[in-house]
Amino acid sequence: MNLKPLLLLIFFLPGIGYANNNPKGTGIGKKRIPKNTYSYPTRQHTVGETMKYIGWMYGLTWAVYPLTQWNTVRDEGSWKKYRHNFGKMVFDQDEPFWNWLVHPLSGSQLFLYYRALGYTRPHALGLTFISSALFEFTVETYTEPASVQDFYQTPVLGSLLGVGIETLSLYLLNTGNAFGKFFGHIINPFSLFWFYEGKVQVFPTVHKFRGKNVGGLSIMASF
Amino acid sequence: MKIILVLLALLGQFNALAFNHTGFLKGGISTGLAELNSLGKKDFFMGAGFNTHAGYRWIDWEFQLSSYIYIAKMDPGMDFESNGERAQANGNLRNVSFTPMLKYLSKLAPRKSWKLYFSAGPMISLQSIKLKSFTRQDGVQAQNYKVTYQSYGAALAVGMEEITAFKQMHPVYLEIMYQIQRSHKSTLNDASSSKSVLTIQDEGTSKKTLNQMIILSFGMTVF
Numbered sequence: 001m002n003l004k005p006l007l008l009l010i011f012f013l014p015g016i017g018y019a020n021n022n023p024k025g026t027g028i029g030k031k032r033i034p035k036n037t038y039s040y041p042t043r044q045h046t047v048g049e050t051m052k053y054i055g056w057m058y059g060l061t062w063a064v065y066p067l068t069q070w071n072t073v074r075d076e077g078s079w080k081k082y083r084h085n086f087g088k089m090v091f092d093q094d095e096p097f098w099n100w101l102v103h104p105l106s107g108s109q110l111f112l113y114y115r116a117l118g119y120t121r122p123h124a125l126g127l128t129f130i131s132s133a134l135f136e137f138t139v140e141t142y143t144e145p146a147s148v149q150d151f152y153q154t155p156v157l158g159s160l161l162g163v164g165i166e167t168l169s170l171y172l173l174n175t176g177n178a179f180g181k182f183f184g185h186i187i188n189p190f191s192l193f194w195f196y197e198g199k200v201q202v203f204p205t206v207h208k209f210r211g212k213n214v215g216g217l218s219i220m221a222s223f
Numbered sequence: 224m225k226i227i228l229v230l231l232a233l234l235g236q237f238n239a240l241a242f243n244h245t246g247f248l249k250g251g252i253s254t255g256l257a258e259l260n261s262l263g264k265k266d267f268f269m270g271a272g273f274n275t276h277a278g279y280r281w282i283d284w285e286f287q288l289s290s291y292i293y294i295a296k297m298d299p300g301m302d303f304e305s306n307g308e309r310a311q312a313n314g315n316l317r318n319v320s321f322t323p324m325l326k327y328l329s330k331l332a333p334r335k336s337w338k339l340y341f342s343a344g345p346m347i348s349l350q351s352i353k354l355k356s357f358t359r360q361d362g363v364q365a366q367n368y369k370v371t372y373q374s375y376g377a378a379l380a381v382g383m384e385e386i387t388a389f390k391q392m393h394p395v396y397l398e399i400m401y402q403i404q405r406s407h408k409s410t411l412n413d414a415s416s417s418k419s420v421l422t423i424q425d426e427g428t429s430k431k432t433l434n435q436m437i438i439l440s441f442g443m444t445v446f
Contacts, residue, residue, distance in 0.1 A: 091347075091349045121248070121446040122246030123246070148321060149319060155277070156248065157275065
């Protein structure tokens, strides 16, 4: 058995560790300063603003539903069925794949959409309930009646999952490295949109105040 | 004067953060015992699952939509009748219940900074039972079928919840719940695909069964 590569690896590993702790030399060990800081600031919204955001999401669901479930819409949907299903609510017979995975995943993205717009977590939960109910009662009725499980589980399990995704994505995005930023945005795509209010640039400043040099932080956010 | 202003501002902030007059989302794990009645005999199943609650707290009162998901392994299996056919089930029993609940946080404190609470509400639920062997009416021996029962009932719970200064401290709760439910509709489904379920027969339950459950839950306020 050739132990040469293993011995070389053992020999070099402590060296790599030393280089990592040594700021001198080629730049290894320098602190990474993220260009942007990601967070979820919250603010008050007017009723008109909230209606507008609900309306955007409602319009989007009309487009996303046939795009993501074209076969179901084509094979099982009709306007006759829509009239028949409208206003009905039943227990669906779906398997956990749909009720405990797909619907909570879509609910989590609804939750993160409202969080990106600056709503608090309880408000985002309430708005996720509204958006989800609008989808259940007026969009999905094209193929099937509204479901009791989806009405509850999409916003509630979705918000629980949304809190987890939010925390993980902030951690990844604030690492400042390419891997963290890539996966942070993948799991939380609304952090990429122009309406996301939590992306800010923070940098230290020194300015004169009453004749003295005072340190501070400048925060830049775009809207 | 400055100190008083700072104190007043802090007090106002604490009041805004206090866990009252606010929406919430709670979640946790559950375990319990289910008693199912079929063909004149009682079967008991131990299982586990999770619980979620979304609602609003005033000061001593809460209104919440609660869901308890409970999965139990049916071993030994359970014999029962569906659509005039005798069948045996020894897969999993899944019980999903939804309860709008009114909850009262009493002044009774079994431990320091914990309060005893009582909650009750009507309940709708769906029990899904996987069938190991089942003879269809056309004589074909089938597998991967499931029978679902829709039930109405009521739930009553007593528990204790941690009283914390702020919701952000994620108060914990421990609860014992009694559920009683009567089935009113059964459905036979082909569940061979995890993505789509085909309903074979849909009928009212001629023999309404009365089922009971005791569920112990442990969880916390997420936000």
